Amino acid sequence: MPTLVFLEHHGGELQKGSLGVLAKAASLGDAAAVIAGPGASALAGEAGRYGAAKVWACEDEQVAQAVPQPRVDVLAQVVADGGYDTVLFANSVLAADVAAGLAARLDAGLNWDLTGIEFQDGELVGKRPALQDSVYADVGWTGTPRLALFRAGSFDATPTGGGDPETTGISPAYRPYSTAVKLVGQDAEAASGPSIEDADVIVAGGRGLGAPESFTLAEELAKALGGAVGATRAVVDAGWYPYSAQIGQTGKTVSPKLYVALGVSGAIQHKVGMQSSGTIVAINKDPNAPIFEFSDLGVVGDVHEIAPKLTELVRQRKR
Amino acid sequence: MKIAVCVKHVPEGPAHLDPSTKRLDRSGEGALNHFDANAVEEALRLKGESDIEVVAVSLGPQKALDSLRKALAMGADRALLVSDDAAAGSDLVATSRLLAAALEREGADLVLFGQQASDADGAVLWAAVAERLGRPVVSQAMELAVDGGSVRVKRQTEFGYDTLEAPLPAVVAVSDAINEPRYPSLKGIMGAKKKPQDVLSLAGLGVDAGDVGEAGSRTTVLALGEPPARGDARKIEDDGNAAQAIVDFLAEKRLV
Numbered sequence: 001m002p003t004l005v006f007l008e009h010h011g012g013e014l015q016k017g018s019l020g021v022l023a024k025a026a027s028l029g030d031a032a033a034v035i036a037g038p039g040a041s042a043l044a045g046e047a048g049r050y051g052a053a054k055v056w057a058c059e060d061e062q063v064a065q066a067v068p069q070p071r072v073d074v075l076a077q078v079v080a081d082g083g084y085d086t087v088l089f090a091n092s093v094l095a096a097d098v099a100a101g102l103a104a105r106l107d108a109g110l111n112w113d114l115t116g117i118e119f120q121d122g123e124l125v126g127k128r129p130a131l132q133d134s135v136y137a138d139v140g141w142t143g144t145p146r147l148a149l150f151r152a153g154s155f156d157a158t159p160t161g162g163g164d165p166e167t168t169g170i171s172p173a174y175r176p177y178s179t180a181v182k183l184v185g186q187d188a189e190a191a192s193g194p195s196i197e198d199a200d201v202i203v204a205g206g207r208g209l210g211a212p213e214s215f216t217l218a219e220e221l222a223k224a225l226g227g228a229v230g231a232t233r234a235v236v237d238a239g240w241y242p243y244s245a246q247i248g249q250t251g252k253t254v255s256p257k258l259y260v261a262l263g264v265s266g267a268i269q270h271k272v273g274m275q276s277s278g279t280i281v282a283i284n285k286d287p288n289a290p291i292f293e294f295s296d297l298g299v300v301g302d303v304h305e306i307a308p309k310l311t312e313l314v315r316q317r318k319r
Numbered sequence: 320m321k322i323a324v325c326v327k328h329v330p331e332g333p334a335h336l337d338p339s340t341k342r343l344d345r346s347g348e349g350a351l352n353h354f355d356a357n358a359v360e361e362a363l364r365l366k367g368e369s370d371i372e373v374v375a376v377s378l379g380p381q382k383a384l385d386s387l388r389k390a391l392a393m394g395a396d397r398a399l400l401v402s403d404d405a406a407a408g409s410d411l412v413a414t415s416r417l418l419a420a421a422l423e424r425e426g427a428d429l430v431l432f433g434q435q436a437s438d439a440d441g442a443v444l445w446a447a448v449a450e451r452l453g454r455p456v457v458s459q460a461m462e463l464a465v466d467g468g469s470v471r472v473k474r475q476t477e478f479g480y481d482t483l484e485a486p487l488p489a490v491v492a493v494s495d496a497i498n499e500p501r502y503p504s505l506k507g508i509m510g511a512k513k514k515p516q517d518v519l520s521l522a523g524l525g526v527d528a529g530d531v532g533e534a535g536s537r538t539t540v541l542a543l544g545e546p547p548a549r550g551d552a553r554k555i556e557d558d559g560n561a562a563q564a565i566v567d568f569l570a571e572k573r574l575v
Contacts (some may be wrong), residue, residue, distance in 0.1 A: 005373035010478055065478065067483070068446060069456065093476045097458055100443035103411055103558060110411050111539025125541060131334050138542040180455040185482035195477055216440055225575065243475055243496055250434065250495055258574045281565060290556055297568045301557025309562035317566065317575055
């Protein structure tokens with residue numbers, strides 16, 4: 001099963017989510033990686049440490065911007081040149097569009113929102129939670145190449161002990177429509193701490209914080225724990241926090257090692273975005289809040305009282 | 320100018336899977352996927368008082384006409400439903416092929432999608448359709464403007480906000496942050512009945528039955544199972560020491 005993994009990078013760093021998928025692929029058999037964008041070759045060594053025996057690096061100007069279609073051209077060429085029968089992606093805004101475009105280009109099956117993959121009787125089988133994660137489906141492919149998109153945080157990004165990979169440059173022919181989208185402006189959000197999809201710890205705030213100013217409680221606790229801040233849809237809609245921090249069905253899907261929910265009720269739309277987190281701690285004054293149904297530790301109490309004390313205790317431990 | 324809006328008819332209320340077909344049970348009541356209402360709204364906003372034609376396009380059972388009528392009641396000019404029993408069970412590869420065929424027939428300058436389907440949580444169809452049509456695609460649009468022969472989109476990603484430009488014809492998937500969909504007026508609902516509603520079969524579209532449905536699909540559902548259970552969960556009331564209890568819990572789990 002020669003497998004190809006699409007590695008996404010930002011700011012000169014490979015994204016943890018895609019490295020997790022690469023490490024998983026390496027555990028199943030031979031794994032190669034594709035990195036697209038200026039500076040791609042320089043990241044090959046890092047890919048090797050997460051299990052890539054071979055790296056395809058595309059340095060073309062056409063893949064300098066984070067748009068999907070030129071990457072479909074790159075992947076289609078690599079799949080053909082390398083004879084890969086499986087192509088794996090860690091979900092992201094970019095990767096989802098690349099995967100679906102490649103599926104149409106190659107008439108290849110794409111299973112998305114997977115949380116696992118394994119061999120059953122010699123066949124690859126994907127694990128797919130469905131219907132708000134109330135059902136777990138085993139999904140398969142009826143031909144090759146098989147394409148899969150994994151939910152954020154499905155696999156730990158653990159170095160495999162691999163060495164420097166064989167690196168091959170790639171420069172495909174780009175289709176005219178693939179390079180038609182132009183980036184004309186960029187407004188990066190002032191990021192505080194790690195991006196929520198890559199964070200090991202997330203402190204999320206909901207309506208129960210009471211006022212936008214109270215988000216400092218979440219920010220302080222996140223800083224103490226070395227994590228990122230998330231928000232529910234309700235507070236984003238109310239303008240308390242930016243949309244980019246929104247977790248849930250219409251925001252990001254995350255699965256950090258630790259998820260601390262401050263004044264979050266746990267509505268289904270939020271739940272689907274965070275329930276695969278390792279450990280969930282919730283503080284809410286409403287004892288009947290749905291979040292307690294899927295928390296490892298639920299605390300019924302006033303978040304305004306508990307959060308500052310918790311932040312102080314965490315700081316003391318780290319001193 | 321013509322705008323095609325792709326909409327999906329999704330089950331209303333709690334959805335469940337049919338254990339025999341392992342597909343979503345679509346026999347009950349359905350409604351317009353609410354994320355698609357944002358796409359309809361955006362098309363109507365672009366239309367304004369102009370002569371832009373807005374056509375709502377759907378794939379699905381005959382009942383999907385209900386959702387198309389909702390789009391018409393909101394203000395779309397025309398509806399096209401592709402409905403054929405042979406298309407049931409189509410996966411991404413098969414669905415995108417069929418939808419692209421319908422859109423080729425329409426020849427719209429701009430094709431709009433909503434940000435996801437609320438039933439299957441799919442959020443990828445536009446990219447596959449754009450590839451089949453050979454058109455540029457932009458997803459997660461939170462602001463959209465058409466200027467002459469191009470479309471300008473502000474989008475939100477994990478890393479901030481990008482503004483992108485693409486020449487028409489193009490495919491754009493809008494985020495639900497882009498607008499607040501209108502409710503159909505009584506006049507709109509009454510008027511919808513008189514608007515053109517075409518229903519096409521595979522034959523009418525010139526698509527081979529072997530290229531759609533399960534025959535044309537490249538993925539399959541093998542088995543359905545229960546979700547994994549969570550471990551021992553604890554719930555405590557704050558007696559003034561909750562912060563300490565949380566830290567102890569985190570220490571025990573080696574999380575601090």
